[in-house]
Amino acid sequence: MGKLRGSLPRLLFDRQGPLTRELLREPGGFGLGQLPVKKKPDATTTMVCGYCSTGCGLELHLKDGAAIGLSPSTDYAVNMGMACPKGWEALAPLDAPDRATTPLLRDKGGTLRPVDWESAAGHFVTRMKAIQQEHGKDAVAFLGTGQLPCEELALLGSFAKFGMGLKHGDGNTRQCMATAVVAYKQSFGFDAPPYSYDDLEQSDVLVFVGANPCIAHPILWERVCNNPHRPRIVVLDPRRTETAQAATDHVPLHPKSDLWLLQALAHVLIRDGLIDRDFIGAHTSGFEALDAALRDFELERAAGESGIAVAEIERLARLIGRGQRVSFWWTMGVNQSHQGVRTAQAIINLALITGNIGRPGTGANSITGQCNAMGSRLFSNTTSLLGGRPWDDATHRAKVASVLGIDAGRFPEEPGWAYDQIMEGILDGSIRGLWVVATNTAHSWISQDDARQILDRLDFLVVQDMYHSTETAAHADLVLPAAGWGEKEGTFINSERRIGLIKQVRRAPGQALSDFRIFKLLAEAWGVGEMFRSWTSPEAAFELLQRCSEAQPCDITGIGGYAMLEDLRGIQWPLPAGATVERCSQRRLFEDGRFHHPDGRARLIHEAPRALPEKTSDAYPLLLLTGRGSSAQWHTQTRTGKSAVLRKLAPASAYVELSPRDAMELGIEPDEQVIVRSQRASVRARAFISHVVQPGQVFMPMHFAITNRLTLASFDPYSRQPAYKACAVKLERLEANPS
Numbered sequence: 001m002g003k004l005r006g007s008l009p010r011l012l013f014d015r016q017g018p019l020t021r022e023l024l025r026e027p028g029g030f031g032l033g034q035l036p037v038k039k040k041p042d043a044t045t046t047m048v049c050g051y052c053s054t055g056c057g058l059e060l061h062l063k064d065g066a067a068i069g070l071s072p073s074t075d076y077a078v079n080m081g082m083a084c085p086k087g088w089e090a091l092a093p094l095d096a097p098d099r100a101t102t103p104l105l106r107d108k109g110g111t112l113r114p115v116d117w118e119s120a121a122g123h124f125v126t127r128m129k130a131i132q133q134e135h136g137k138d139a140v141a142f143l144g145t146g147q148l149p150c151e152e153l154a155l156l157g158s159f160a161k162f163g164m165g166l167k168h169g170d171g172n173t174r175q176c177m178a179t180a181v182v183a184y185k186q187s188f189g190f191d192a193p194p195y196s197y198d199d200l201e202q203s204d205v206l207v208f209v210g211a212n213p214c215i216a217h218p219i220l221w222e223r224v225c226n227n228p229h230r231p232r233i234v235v236l237d238p239r240r241t242e243t244a245q246a247a248t249d250h251v252p253l254h255p256k257s258d259l260w261l262l263q264a265l266a267h268v269l270i271r272d273g274l275i276d277r278d279f280i281g282a283h284t285s286g287f288e289a290l291d292a293a294l295r296d297f298e299l300e301r302a303a304g305e306s307g308i309a310v311a312e313i314e315r316l317a318r319l320i321g322r323g324q325r326v327s328f329w330w331t332m333g334v335n336q337s338h339q340g341v342r343t344a345q346a347i348i349n350l351a352l353i354t355g356n357i358g359r360p361g362t363g364a365n366s367i368t369g370q371c372n373a374m375g376s377r378l379f380s381n382t383t384s385l386l387g388g389r390p391w392d393d394a395t396h397r398a399k400v401a402s403v404l405g406i407d408a409g410r411f412p413e414e415p416g417w418a419y420d421q422i423m424e425g426i427l428d429g430s431i432r433g434l435w436v437v438a439t440n441t442a443h444s445w446i447s448q449d450d451a452r453q454i455l456d457r458l459d460f461l462v463v464q465d466m467y468h469s470t471e472t473a474a475h476a477d478l479v480l481p482a483a484g485w486g487e488k489e490g491t492f493i494n495s496e497r498r499i500g501l502i503k504q505v506r507r508a509p510g511q512a513l514s515d516f517r518i519f520k521l522l523a524e525a526w527g528v529g530e531m532f533r534s535w536t537s538p539e540a541a542f543e544l545l546q547r548c549s550e551a552q553p554c555d556i557t558g559i560g561g562y563a564m565l566e567d568l569r570g571i572q573w574p575l576p577a578g579a580t581v582e583r584c585s586q587r588r589l590f591e592d593g594r595f596h597h598p599d600g601r602a603r604l605i606h607e608a609p610r611a612l613p614e615k616t617s618d619a620y621p622l623l624l625l626t627g628r629g630s631s632a633q634w635h636t637q638t639r640t641g642k643s644a645v646l647r648k649l650a651p652a653s654a655y656v657e658l659s660p661r662d663a664m665e666l667g668i669e670p671d672e673q674v675i676v677r678s679q680r681a682s683v684r685a686r687a688f689i690s691h692v693v694q695p696g697q698v699f700m701p702m703h704f705a706i707t708n709r710l711t712l713a714s715f716d717p718y719s720r721q722p723a724y725k726a727c728a729v730k731l732e733r734l735e736a737n738p739s
C-alpha cells in the first residue's frame with residue numbers, strides 16, 4: 001500500500017496558517033483580494049459578514065453607492081483585520097446566474113413559470129387560506145433560519161403566528177443550536193452564552209468539545225492564536241482535525257462517549273478536591289445530588305466507553321482543576337447528539353464546580369453557527385416569544401402584544417411543533433402547506449430521502465430563497481425571489497452576543513425583494529397589513545424588538561438605534577436603558593455570580609449516559625461522522641459554490657474519509673470511487689484515506705447532498721435537535737458492485 005497518502009490539499013488552505021493568512025491579506029493573493037484594478041472606490045462602509053456566527057466586520061468599498069470590493073475591518077472588536085476565504089468572497093454569490101429574479105409558479109404541467117409579484121402573493125394567500133379552511137389553521141406551518149436578520153425573523157414570526165394564525169413554525173436553528181438553548185435555559189435560567197471572544201485570549205486552559213474552529217470558525221481560532229498565556233489547548237474530538245492537530249492535547253474519544261468522559265472528569269475533580277466549594281455554595285444548586293450520583297462512578301467503565309485510559313482522564317482532570325482561567329467551548333460534536341443537552345450540561349457543570357465562569361478567560365461557552373443563530377433564538381417567535389419570553393406566560397404575551405399593538409388573543413399560548421414534528425405532521429397529513437424561508441431542507445435535513453418524499457406530500461410548498469436552483473426549490477409550488485446579504489439591511493447577533501449591522505450595498509437582481517419587503521407584501525395580501533403598519537423599515541422593527549427585550553436578560557433598550565451600533569462597532573447584549581458601553585468593548589455575563597433562575601443560582605443537572613440509537617454491526621461495521629469539510633464551503637453550497645475562488649479552495653466532489661487500516665482491510669485505494677451504504681441509502685463517493693479518522697469510523701462533509709441520504713433520523717429528547725453525527729454504514733469497492 002505504498003500509495004497511502006492524503007489525496008486532498010486541505011491543510012494548506014484550511015489551517016489558515018501564517019502562510020495562507022499572509023496571502024489572504026494581500027489583495028490579489030490567491031485572487032482573493034477583491035479590489036478591482038480599473039475602478040477606484042469613492043467610499044467605504046462597515047458591516048458584518050453574512051456567513052458564520054463569528055460575525056467579522058468587513059469594509060465594503062463602494063463606487064457610486066454600490067459595492068465593488070471588500071476587505072476585513074481592522075478596528076472591529078471581533079476580527080481585527082482578518083477574514084476567512086468566505087468573508088473575502090462574500091460578494092461573489094450575489095452575481096450568480098441562478099439567482100431567483102422573478103417569482104415562479106408551478107403550472108399544471110409541473111413546470112415553474114415566471115409570474116409577477118401580485119399574482120405570486122395572490123396564489124400564496126388563496127392556496128394557504130384554502131388549506132386552512134379545509135384542514136384547520138394549524139395545517140399550514142413555516143420554517144425559518146438563523147441566516148436572516150433579526151428584523152426579518154421577527155416580522156416572519158409575527159406575520160405567520162399573529163397574522164396568518166399559524167401555530168407551528170420552527171427554524172433551521174433546530175438543526176444547530178436547540179441543544180445549547182435548552183441546556184442554557186435549564187442550567188442558567190435563560191439562553192445566555194456567557195462569554196466574549198476576549199476569553200479565548202485570556203484563558204490558560206481552553207477545552208474544545210466537538211468543535212473544529214480551524215475550519216468552522218477560523219477567525220475565532222486566530223483569536224486563540226493571539227492568546228499570550230501559552231495556553232494548554234485540549235480538543236475532544238474522535239477525529240484528529242486541523243484543530244486537534246494544532247492543539248496541545250488531543251483527546252480522541254469514541255464518538256458520542258462525551259457524556260461518559262465529562263462525568264468521569266467531574267468525578268475525579270470532586271474526588272480529588274479540585275473544585276471551588278465557595279463558588280458552588282454561593283452560586284449553584286444541585287451539588288449534593290450531583291455528588292451523590294457521581295460518587296460510585298465507574299471510572300474503568302468510562303475509560304472503556306470513551307476509549308480514554310483512566311490515567312489520561314485523571315491527567316485531564318488535574319489540568320482543568322489546576323488551571324487558573326479555564327474556558328470550555330463546544331459546538332456540533334455536542335449539540336448534534338442523541339444526548340446533546342445532557343452532554344452540554346456536563347460541560348456547564350465542569351465550569352460551575354471549578355468556579356470557571358464570570359471571570360476573564362473562563363466560561364461554559366457554546367459557539368453558535370450561522371450569522372444570526374443567536375438572533376433567531378431570541379427574536380423569531382418560534383421557541384420563544386420576541387425577547388426570549390416564554391409563550392406560556394400571560395404577562396409576557398401581554399407585554400409583546402402591547403409593544404406590537406396586536407391583540408394578545410391572537411397569540412398562541414405555547415410554542416408550536418419542532419422541525420421534526422412538522423415533518424412528521426406532513427407525513428401524517430396534519431400539515432398540508434409549508435413555507436420555507438432561507439433554508440434548504442431537501443439537502444440539510446436528516447435522512448434526506450424521507451425528507452424529500454415528505455416535501456412531495458404537501459398540497460402547497462412555498463420556497464423563499466436567493467436562488468431558484470436549490471434542492472428544496474425543485475419541490476416547490478411557488479418560489480419567491482429574495483435579496484441576500486449585501487442587498488438589504490438589518491442586524492445579526494454573533495456568538496458573543498454582539499449585535500452588528502448589515503447594509504444594502506448592492507441592488508438585488510430583477511424583481512427579487514428583501515425578505516422584509518416580501519413579508520410586508522404578503523401581510524397586505526393576506527389582509528392584515530394594518531397589523532404591521534409600525535414596521536415601516538428594518539430600523540423601525542429593531543426599535544420594536546428593543547422594547548420587547550425590556551427587563552429581559554437580553555435587554556437592549558439602551559441601544560440608540562442603528563447609528564449607535566455603527567459608532568460603537570457592534571454592541572453585545574445586554575445594554576439596558578441608561579447603561580453605557582465603550583467602542584469595541586468586550587463584555588462577559590455572570591460577573592456577579594447571579595444567574596437567571598429565581599433563586600439566582602445555576603443548576604447542576606445530571607443524567608446517566610444512554611446508548612447510541614444505531615450501533616455498528618457486522619453488516620454495518622463503520623460509524624459515519626459528518627460535519628464541515630473546509631473553510632471555503634458553506635452548508636449546502638448554494639452561496640459558496642458560486643465563487644470560483646472558493647471552489648478552488650475546496651474539494652470538488654463528495655468524498656468519504658477513512659483510516660489507512662480500514663482502507664487496507666477493504667482493499668480501497670486513494671481516490672477510488674466507493675459505495676457508502678447505510679440502512680437508508682447507498683451513495684458513491686471518492687475515498688480519501690487519512691490518519692484524521694480512527695479505524696472503525698468514517699467522515700463525510702455535509703456540503704454534498706448525498707451525505708444526509710445516509711443519516712438516521714434520531715434526535716435529542718429534550719431539544720429535538722437531529723443527531724447528525726453518528727450512524728452505522730459500510731464501505732464497498734465499486735468494482736465489487738458493477739452497476
Ligand SMILES: Nc1nc2c(c(=O)[nH]1)N[C@H]1C(S)=C(S)[C@@H](COP(=O)(O)OP(=O)(O)OC[C@H]3O[C@@H](n4cnc5c(=O)[nH]c(N)nc54)[C@H](O)[C@@H]3O)O[C@H]1N2
Pocket residue numbers: 052053176209210211212213215216217236237238239241254255256257258331332333334337368369370625626627628629630631632633634635725
Ligand atoms: N466553513 C464553514 N464554516 C461554518 C459552517 C460551514 O458550513 N462551513 N457552518 C456554520 C454552522 S451553522 C455551524 S453549526 C458551525 C459548526 O461548527 P463545528 O461544530 O465546529 O463543525 P462540525 O464539523 O459540524 O463538527 C465539529 C466536530 O465534531 C466532531 N464530532 C463528531 N462526533 C463527535 C462526538 O461524538 N464527540 C465529539 N467530542 N466530537 C464529535 C467532528 O469530528 C467535527 O470535527 O460551523 C459554522 N461555520
Ligand SMILES: Nc1nc2c(c(=O)[nH]1)N[C@H]1C(S)=C(S)[C@@H](COP(=O)(O)OP(=O)(O)OC[C@H]3O[C@@H](n4cnc5c(=O)[nH]c(N)nc54)[C@H](O)[C@@H]3O)O[C@H]1N2
Pocket residue numbers: 145147148172173175176332336369370437438439440441443444445464465466467470482483484485515626627628634635636637638639702707708711724725
Ligand atoms: N449531515 C449533516 N447535516 C447537517 C449538519 C451536519 O453537521 N451534518 N449541520 C446542520 C446545521 S448545524 C445547519 S445550520 C444546517 C444548515 O442547513 P441549511 O439552512 O439548509 O443550509 P444553507 O445552505 O445555509 O441554506 C440556506 C438557504 O437560504 C438561502 N439564502 C441565503 N441567504 C438568504 C436570504 O437572505 N434570504 C433568503 N430568503 N434566502 C437566503 C440560501 O441560498 C440557501 O438555499 O445543516 C444541518 N445539516
Ligand code: SF4
Pocket residue numbers: 049050051052053054055056079082083084085086087088217218219220
Ligand atoms: S470567520 Fe465567519 S464571519 Fe468571519 S469572515 Fe469567515 S465566514 Fe465571515
Ligand SMILES: [Mo]
Pocket residue numbers: 175176177369370
Ligand atoms: Mo449550524
